[in-house]
Amino acid sequence: MAQKLRIAVHKFASCDGCQMQFLNLEQDLLTLARQVEIVHFAEATSVMQQGPYDVSFVEGSISTSTDLQRIQQVRAASRMLITIGACATAGGLQALRNWKDHGEFVRAIYARPEYIDSLAQSTPVSAHVKVDAELWGCPIDQQQLKRVLSDVLARITPRIPGESVCMECKRAGNVCVLVTKGEPCLGPVTRTGCGALCPRYERDCYGCFGPQEDGNARALGRRFQALGLSADEIVRRFRFINGWAPAMRAGAQAWEKQKPIIENMD
Amino acid sequence: MTAQSRLLARADFNALIHALEAQGYRVLGPRERAGAIVFDEITRAEDLPVGRVSAQQPGSYRLEDSGNGRFFDYVHGPESLKRFLFAPEERLWTVSAEGTVSFKETLPEARPVAVIGARACDIAGMQVQDRTFLAGNEKIPPLLKGGHGGIYTDPYYATRRENLFIVAVNCTRSAATCFCASMDTGPRARAGYDLALTELEDDFLVEANSTAGEALLAALPLRNADAGAESAAAEAIEAAAVSQTRRMDTTGIQALLFDNLEHPRWDDVAERCLSCGNCTMVCPTCFCHSETDVTSLDGATSEHRRQWDSCFALDHSYLHGAQIRPQIRQRYRQWLTHKLASWIEQFGTSGCVGCGRCITWCPTGIDLIEEVNAIRATPGAQRAADI
Numbered sequence: 001m002a003q004k005l006r007i008a009v010h011k012f013a014s015c016d017g018c019q020m021q022f023l024n025l026e027q028d029l030l031t032l033a034r035q036v037e038i039v040h041f042a043e044a045t046s047v048m049q050q051g052p053y054d055v056s057f058v059e060g061s062i063s064t065s066t067d068l069q070r071i072q073q074v075r076a077a078s079r080m081l082i083t084i085g086a087c088a089t090a091g092g093l094q095a096l097r098n099w100k101d102h103g104e105f106v107r108a109i110y111a112r113p114e115y116i117d118s119l120a121q122s123t124p125v126s127a128h129v130k131v132d133a134e135l136w137g138c139p140i141d142q143q144q145l146k147r148v149l150s151d152v153l154a155r156i157t158p159r160i161p162g163e164s165v166c167m168e169c170k171r172a173g174n175v176c177v178l179v180t181k182g183e184p185c186l187g188p189v190t191r192t193g194c195g196a197l198c199p200r201y202e203r204d205c206y207g208c209f210g211p212q213e214d215g216n217a218r219a220l221g222r223r224f225q226a227l228g229l230s231a232d233e234i235v236r237r238f239r240f241i242n243g244w245a246p247a248m249r250a251g252a253q254a255w256e257k258q259k260p261i262i263e264n265m266d
Numbered sequence: 267m268t269a270q271s272r273l274l275a276r277a278d279f280n281a282l283i284h285a286l287e288a289q290g291y292r293v294l295g296p297r298e299r300a301g302a303i304v305f306d307e308i309t310r311a312e313d314l315p316v317g318r319v320s321a322q323q324p325g326s327y328r329l330e331d332s333g334n335g336r337f338f339d340y341v342h343g344p345e346s347l348k349r350f351l352f353a354p355e356e357r358l359w360t361v362s363a364e365g366t367v368s369f370k371e372t373l374p375e376a377r378p379v380a381v382i383g384a385r386a387c388d389i390a391g392m393q394v395q396d397r398t399f400l401a402g403n404e405k406i407p408p409l410l411k412g413g414h415g416g417i418y419t420d421p422y423y424a425t426r427r428e429n430l431f432i433v434a435v436n437c438t439r440s441a442a443t444c445f446c447a448s449m450d451t452g453p454r455a456r457a458g459y460d461l462a463l464t465e466l467e468d469d470f471l472v473e474a475n476s477t478a479g480e481a482l483l484a485a486l487p488l489r490n491a492d493a494g495a496e497s498a499a500a501e502a503i504e505a506a507a508v509s510q511t512r513r514m515d516t517t518g519i520q521a522l523l524f525d526n527l528e529h530p531r532w533d534d535v536a537e538r539c540l541s542c543g544n545c546t547m548v549c550p551t552c553f554c555h556s557e558t559d560v561t562s563l564d565g566a567t568s569e570h571r572r573q574w575d576s577c578f579a580l581d582h583s584y585l586h587g588a589q590i591r592p593q594i595r596q597r598y599r600q601w602l603t604h605k606l607a608s609w610i611e612q613f614g615t616s617g618c619v620g621c622g623r624c625i626t627w628c629p630t631g632i633d634l635i636e637e638v639n640a641i642r643a644t645p646g647a648q649r650a651a652d653i
């Protein structure tokens with residue numbers, strides 16, 4: 001049998017929900033433990049070994065200047081780097097600040113703003129270092145995580161589907177909430193992976209798995225307008241958990257008055 | 267078709283369900299769920315969408331009360347017979363690496379299933395899929411097997427197909443998106459069913475079209491139908507056909523589409539198309555699928571799975587390191603040209619049966635008839651080249 005893979009899970013700006021999906025594997029963790037060595041995982045153990053790592057899973061966005069340096073170190077120490085979740089993959093909900101004056105927030109909230117070292121923008125890991133695979137979701141899906149882990153163990157490139165949520169809805173026999181109820185469902189432009197969870201309970205998808213591989217968010221925005229959404233509401237649909245992902249930004253762009261602060265300065 | 271058709275009183279409809287149950291069938295029929303009519307298990311007539319009609323438009327489907335007690339006026343929902351034969355997702359085989367490597371085929375259980383409420387377009391769609399999945403079956407004329415191999419029968423599809431009993435319903439009402447009359451597939455079921463029902467004032471006109479269908483008739487409380495009932499049924503079906511406002515002009519369709527591969531209309535539709543794949547999922551004839559292996563974490567076993575795929579998914583046209591249809595324009599064009607044109611060359615029939623589902627269930631309301639008409643209106647127009 002091949003040598004045990006050295007696995008690390010690193011945390012950046014995030015809520016820890018994606019790391020929790022590792023721990024939620026429960027029984028499968030024992031199977032996993034026979035094949036991998038978890039050498040760095042702050043959420044789970046106080047053992048924090050240095051690299052090199054065979055595979056690093058990265059949760060969280062790059063949000064402080066320390067993050068900027070640390071992500072370079074993680075990359076240098078890892079043979080393979082896989083991002084987990086909306087924060088690491090797209091900048092996360094905290095990327096909402098990218099459209100506002102970050103300095104103003106800091107001054108308004110903190111008594112001693114000079115102690116705060118956050119960057120003006122929250123960005124995905126891929127904006128800084130090479131990423132080998134991206135697991136989407138807020139949080140990531142356990143079944144997908146398991147599949148990626150078994151691909152990694154089989155030494156093949158992790159397979160992560162890029163098709164729309166609609167495909168999963170139709171296979172599952174869910175009835176379309178956009179067509180039957182006129183709900184502003186993001187499913188057509190959102191990536192599958194959640195098991196079409198929201199539509200299964202007759203509610204509209206809000207895009208927590210990020211953009212599908214090649215959808216058309218602009219066209220969906222026009223459909224939302226025809227369904228009666230205002231320009232503001234359309235912007236808010238796209239600018240949410242994965243709002244900083246390029247395809248979601250494109251979806252919001254046609255309707256937004258406010259451009260991201262940094263881009264305005266360009 | 268039988269010489270003598272009979273009448274089943276609407277009040278006696280339970281007898282049909284019970285007769286099927288008594289013969290060991292799992293009985294599926296139309297039921298209302300989450301704002302649409304879908305096929306699900308039924309045990310009594312009250313499970314049916316009594317007095318419900320569907321208002322269908324491009325990208326819109328609403329159920330409404332008709333104010334009468336008819337059972338089958340709803341017309342249709344997103345599902346055809348496809349999911350009962352070509353499963354949306356299934357395991358084809360398993361592999362075990364414990365000791366020696368061994369493969370095990372996992373055929374579906376041969377369980378008799380009866381579907382009540384299949385429409386002419388559903389059955390026509392099934393017969394189109396038969397040419398794909400039952401190509402090795404000698405009942406399919408060799409002429410129709412096309413030039414692409416056509417010698418294989420899919421045992422998963424075939425097992426379900428052999429165990430399917432179809433109670434067709436001839437449509438006496440069409441949805442605004444239906445265009446079966448112009449595709450010559452409906453609204454009357456032509457073949458491929460066991461029993462056909464036509465809903466009249468208080469009765470159903472019942473016709474058998476197979477030995478199994480004939481056998482079932484014997485178990486039902488029927489009266490002989492007079493000529494009046496037969497002509498009332500024919501008139502009602504004809505009225506549904508005449509009411510169809512959409513029609514597909516298929517004249518010279520192969521040349522039309524293939525001579526216009528660079529028509530600007532493909533760019534126009536790509537502006538509206540979401541590339542979501544809904545049209546292909548609801549289409550009763552689309553057969554594309556992807557296959558993947560799902561390995562257990564310990565690497566000891568794996569499953570080979572097949573699931574519905576779509577030409578709108580980017581991965582579907584990924585070949586050896588290259589995306590051959592990277593633009594939505596190319597993917598929509600692939601769908602439409604295959605469905606309406608190259609299908610004919612491949613299978614000897616159109617890939618479209620005129621059910622209109624791809625129009626209703628397209629979230630952005632793209633209507634394939636309009637797309638064809640737009641090209642027909644300006645043949646030979648050329649798009650500006652990509653910059």
Ligand code: SF4
Nearest residue numbers: 549618619621622624
């Ligand atoms: S192409 Fe559209 S109208 Fe034709 S059979 Fe398929 S879903 Fe029905």
Ligand code: SF4
Nearest residue numbers: 387437444446452621
């Ligand atoms: S397309 Fe024809 S057969 Fe199909 S539901 Fe409509 S009227 Fe009935």
Ligand code: SF4
Nearest residue numbers: 539540542543545628
């Ligand atoms: S034609 Fe409509 S249903 Fe089909 S992929 Fe495009 S947007 Fe989706």
